[in-house]
Amino acid sequence: MTRLRRGALIGATLLSCLTLTLATANAAPPRWLKAFATFHDTNPSGGLGNACGYDDEGLNAIGTMQTAVSTQLFNSGYQCGSRFTVRCRSELVPQWCLPGSPEVTVTVTDFCPPNYDLRGDAGGWCNPPRKHFDLSRPAFEQIADPEAGIVPTMYARSEVNRNTPLRFKMGGLPLANDVLVDSNSASPTKSVSIKGTNTAWLNMTHAQGVHWEVLQLLQGQALSFKVTDASGHTVTANNVFPANWQFGQTATAPGF
Incomplete structure (x- = not known):
């Protein structure tokens, strides 16, 4: 019985190692x-x-x-x-x-x-x-x-982030906000959410390049942002803009 248990343990260990090896082999493509x-x-x-x-x-x-x-x-x-x-x-x-x-x-x-x-x-x-x-x-x-x-x-x-803060620049129109989201992450931006004082978190739509937009009246509200990069890391920047923000205004927050 002991011999059978030992054999089962060895077999399970070998299977685990084989699974790990196959997972590693099928992981990401070559780095370069x-x-x-x-x-x-x-x-x-x-x-x-x-x-x-x-x-x-x-x-x-x-x-x-x-x-x-x-x-x-x-x-x-x-x-x-x-x-x-x-x-x-x-x-x-x-x-x-x-x-x-x-x-x-x-x-x-x-x-x-x-x-x-x-x-x-x-x-x-x-x-x-x-x-x-x-x-x-x-x-x-x-x-x-x-x-x-x-x-x-x-x-x-590259896995090295830029030594700069997260930067946001408000643009667009009262009901069509266009935000320049200048991320310092080494990975590209995957998603952006925005929250006004009187709103829930709103998913923004990728407009062009580093620009993201949302159709929502946000003037007169302090604005917060969630930025997620392609590596899955998220930075939440609360109250980046005060309630009296203006179009064309820029603000920064600690980055990735």
């Missing part, structure tokens, strides 16, 4: 994925961020380590604010990658549109299904010689 990168010379405060809807204050807070991404990565604007770590593939183009294959972490602030007049491997760098980063020039210079023009890269999601 293949892509390509080019660069642009636009000043961050001079027009970047149009597709994501950042204002100059938001772009300046992010700094020069910004990127536009192709359709495959942009995900209809849900990736705005995401942080990625990118490195040049020195095993393929050692003449263009910087020595030691350094990495750069960038924030998604814009969309790199497709150019269907050109082939994906001949100028249509951002055509689907290509994964492409159009980095700011300062970011590109961290990993490769700009003379290369385009380099093969590997990228991974």
Whole structure:
């Protein structure tokens, strides 16, 4: 009987280990994925961020380590604010990658549109299904010689949050509130809820990039927010705006 129990215990342990191994093997895809990168010379405060809807204050807070991404990565604007770590593939183009294959972490602030007049491997760098980063020039210079023009890269999601607060900017109309939600999380924003002094929590609709909207009269009420990122973390920011807030007003709260 003891021998049978011992055998059953060993069998259960082996089955548990096998299940754990299979679960691990079927978990997330490889951390590093293949892509390509080019660069642009636009000043961050001079027009970047149009597709994501950042204002100059938001772009300046992010700094020069910004990127536009192709359709495959942009995900209809849900990736705005995401942080990625990118490195040049020195095993393929050692003449263009910087020595030691350094990495750069960038924030998604814009969309790199497709150019269907050109082939994906001949100028249509951002055509689907290509994964492409159009980095700011300062970011590109961290990993490769700009003379290369385009380099093969590997990228991974960064797990390091931006060292900035959560920032909210009220916009829109009295019955159609548009809120710029500038999250400091390394993961993109998944959902946003808003609460007025006299309302329950209201789910906001993703409008564009970092903008979220709700159809509700909220003037004259103090406003609170719940922001959840794609990693499942939620920050609740109570009474971010006082009851006398105005459209165009900005407020901050502790972030992720």
